[in-house]
Each structure stands twice: as structure tokens, then as C-alpha cells.
Amino acid sequence: MTYLKQDISLPGMGPGIAPRLVTHTFGNPHSGKSAYIQAGLHGDEHPGLLVIQHLLVLLKSLDQQGAIAGCVTLVPYANPIGMAQRVFGPIVGRFDFENGENFNRNYPTLSDAVREQVASGKGAGMTARDWKAFFQAQLDAQQPPRHVTGAMKLELSRLAMAHDVVLDLHCDTDAIAHLYASRLQSARACKLANQIGAPVVLVEEPESGGYSGGNSFDQMHANAWSALVEAGLFTPETAGFAATVELRGQIDISDELAQNDAEAILDFLAQEGVLSQEAATGKPRPHGAAQVYPLEAASHIPCPCSGVVVYLKEPGQQVLKGEVIAEIVTLDGDQFNERVPIVSDVDGVLVVRQLHRLVRNGQRAAFVAGHALQPGHRSSKLALDF
Template identity: 55%
Template sequence: MSHRRLDIPLPSPAPGVSLNLVAHQFGNRSNGRSAYLHAGLHADEHPGLLVLQHLLEQLQQLDAAGAIDGFVTIVPYANPIGMSQRLFGPIAGRFDFDNGENFNRNFRLLDERVAAHIANARDGKMTPGEWKALFADSLAQIVATSPAQVMKRELARLAIEHDIVLDLHCDTDCVPHVYASELQRQRATELAEIMGAPVALIEPRDAGGGAFDQVHSSGWGTVQAAGLLSENESGFSATIELRG
């Protein structure tokens, strides 16, 4: 069996309080393609947590049978800070109480670092694995102090080594849909068709906002826009909105 559980401590938000990110990993990094999924970055959006709980059970069964080819990371609840925000019962979970910031905004993007590397490199011919190492090194250098900043950095570091990154959300009232970069139009459309989602929202590469999926797409998108890798050679990330 290859199942590994990671417990990543976050800075304590208050005396006597401890929070951890929990990740489950299956398979082998060196075998085939890899995928990362998490849910609950907006901690008041619960259906994704249920989806990943069922997926975890299925992955455990497949792992026991030796049937996982590749590498999968699941973070079943990506925002323990938000899940602790109970106000008279219900979980608030969408905004950082320290500064009012949306938990799915202002992740540190990789486009400037990657563009600088491309401009300074004598030979831009790097393998996808070498690009992943560059992305990971960039994220490792982020200085984070608050619990939310550390949480965002660690989520990005968990995700960046994977080929496919999916961030599960679920608004109060919506149809299933997919958000992805314009450089990943074909793959986003294919994913929407597989999901039976009637809508794929394609955003400009420089849309801004710093959503979680943009960490991944900002790195790969810069490489792709420079003509160094094709769409299918690059990593793919998207925000998945489940049915409200």
C-alpha cells in the first residue's frame, strides 16, 4: 500500500489553538501522470468535502488492490482556518477575519519569476519536471507570517508538483461549471463535457485576483505563452463549481 497522510502545522491563531492541513497521497511520484484535488477553500461550501470523502474511500480501495498508476494528492478540507469560523452555529469560512481578505484571493503567482528565468536563460529547453522544480523553488522562497499566508503557501506547494490541479467549490445557487485559463481552453472544455457541466468560463491569462488555480496556471501559462511547451505538455488547473 502506498497511502501516506501528511499533517502540516499552521501557525497558531490564538493561545492553546493548533490547526493543521491534512493531505492524503497515493501512488508514486515517478510513475506516470499526477493529480491534486482539494475542497473547502471557501469553508462554507460543503459539497466538495463530501465528494472528496467518497473519492478518498475509492482511492484507498484501489491502493489496497495495487491499482493506482501515477500519483494523487487529496486535501479533503483545504481551509481549517475557515472551518473554525463558527458564528452562532453556521460556518462563515469565506473571508479571513484578520483582514477581511477572501481566502481564494492573493495567492502568490509565478509569472514574473518564470518570465525572468526565461529572459535570463541561455537555453529555454527544459522538461516539464524541470519546470516543476523551478515553480517549487519559487514557492519555497515565499515569506509567510500569518496563519492564512502560511496555509496558502503550503497548499500551493502541495499542488505545484502535479500535472492536473482541481479546486472544488460550490456556490449557493449555480449550475456546474469550470473556470480555467484561456491557454487551456481545449482541456477545460473537455473537462466540462466529462463532468456534464453546461458552462466553461475561460478567463484571460492576466485576469488577476490571485485565485488558487492561478498559481499553477501562471507558471505553466508563462512557459506556454513563450512557446516552450504546448497546451498538452503543460500542466492544467481549474476551479470546479459543483451544482449549487
């Protein structure tokens, strides 16, 4: 049995206020494949926090049974800064109060260093373990950030890049479970999605800069490994794997969901060889096959005006181009109970809608995953409003 808890101190945010990260590691970091799972990088997304608590209990038991072939590191809260950002009560944990930056952007780019190493000929014969050491050396060579958020991001980067499999647990506002991953890792992402019961896997091209632009956490890992796949040194199956796992909506939190998600993740880790086969729960997961959707074909449908949005479609339902998916009840028009329709501009599946129903002009009303790129369709690079 091997278990290690570590505290990582971060720079102070003010006199007497110094946040810290905590890691729990089960298994032996020097043998077999390893996995890293964190939750709450966006401080206002909480389903993953409960999933990790269930994972801790399950992994403790598996560790006692000797069923952890490699090692698993869990970070129960990835962003103590965002989680502490409250405005008169509600947590506002997506953007850093210091500079407005999304907490899931601007992680280090390691793929350029990988390509240089490969081009120099020094990459030949390097094992996955060697490359993970290479990633650490690259991160260690970075100027230590003075600002607390920068220091936190670098610590999280170090942790993730030391592992083969990285799962970043998020959620959306009101949504079905869905995943973001690199196109090169579609097959493994679908295996994970089928365990969790996520029908939608959004894939993006390597080096696209993250699922909404700007080097997201999972893309740091995915792009570094994608460069190795593209160099022919690893295959999509033998390379590291990273995904952003969107565990439904912000209020979809229950012990039942969290236990199921935790067991699904363990079954995926058994498939990946991080856990031994005895660790798999063996539970049937009667979920439909997850489908891959190109992120570029997704549509962020804006609200045409302000008012109260009334949805006619649920997350997970199919929608057709031209179909009315919601109506906005204007509050300041001439008519009583006046409705303005919101129409889907793609054929696809409704993935996300707003949780809070008082909306403003231009705000995202819905996120629809489509199969085909639409002519003249706006890029999936997202605005700052969500």
C-alpha cells in the same frame, strides 16, 4: 500499493489553537503525471468535502489494483481557519475574519519568475519535472508568513505547484455545475466539464488575475504554465492544467452526487494519464457538450431593491437579454405584494442565483454566462459582496 498520509502544522491562532492540514497521497510522486485535488478553500462550500471522501475510497481501491500510473494528492479540507469561523451558528468561511480577505485571493505570482528564467536562456531543455522543482524553489524563497492564513496559503501553494493537474473544488450559492479555467486550457476544461456534467466553462485570459480579480488559487498554477505555453516550451496539452470546479449550490450535497462527481473526476484523470486506462469507470456520461463562455461576457445582475426575491428561471435555463428572470417583492412599498422585475442584460445561460431569498439593493441576484461582450457592460471583476 503506495499510500502516504501527512499532517502539516500551521501557526497557532491563539493559545492552544493550532490548525493543521492533512494530505493523502496515492501512487508514486516520482513517476508519471500527478494530480492535486482540494476542497473547501471557501470554508462555507461543502459539496467538495464529500466528493473527496468518496475519492479516497475509490483511490484506495485503485491503488490496491495498481491502477494509479502517477500519483494523486487529496486535501480533504483546504481551509480549517474558514471552516471554524462561525457567527452565532452559521459558518462564514469566504473571507478571513482577520482582515476581510477572500481566502481564494492573493496566491503567489510565479509567471514573472518563469519569464525571467526563459529570458535568461536557462529554461531551454527543462522538463515538466524541472519546472515543478523551479516552482518549489520560488515558493521556498518566499518569506515565511507569520500569520496563520498566509502560512496556510503558502502550504497549499507548495502542494498544488508540485502537481501537473490541479482541481480546486468549490460551489456557488444555488447553481449548476460549472468550471473556471484559463482560455489556453479550454479544451481540457471541456473534457472535465463533460465528465462532471457541467454545461458551462468560464474561461479567462492568462494573467487576468483570477476569476474575480486578485490571483485566485487555480490562476497561480494556470498562469505559471501559461507563461511556459506562451514561450513555446509546452503546448496547452502538455502543460500543467488547473481548474476551479463549482459543484453546484451550497446545499447540493448527497452521496449520489458525490459518488458521481468522484467517478467523473477519476475518468478525467484517466484521460489525463494520471491513472491507467483500467481505472476509468467506463460509465457513459450522457451530458450535453460543455460550452465555453468568456468570463468577460458574463453578467452579474444586481438586485434593484431590497425584498424577497422570487425566481422565474432555474439555474441552467437559457435567458434572453431583456427577459424577466426574477421579481423582488418589496416589503416596504405602498402597494401590497408589489413586484420589481429583474431583467437579464445578456443572452446566455443562468448559472447562479441566490440561495437566501431576502436580498438587498445591489446584491447579486444572478450570474448569467453570455457568449458576446456587451457594449458598456461592466467588468466581471466582482464586488466583495459574494
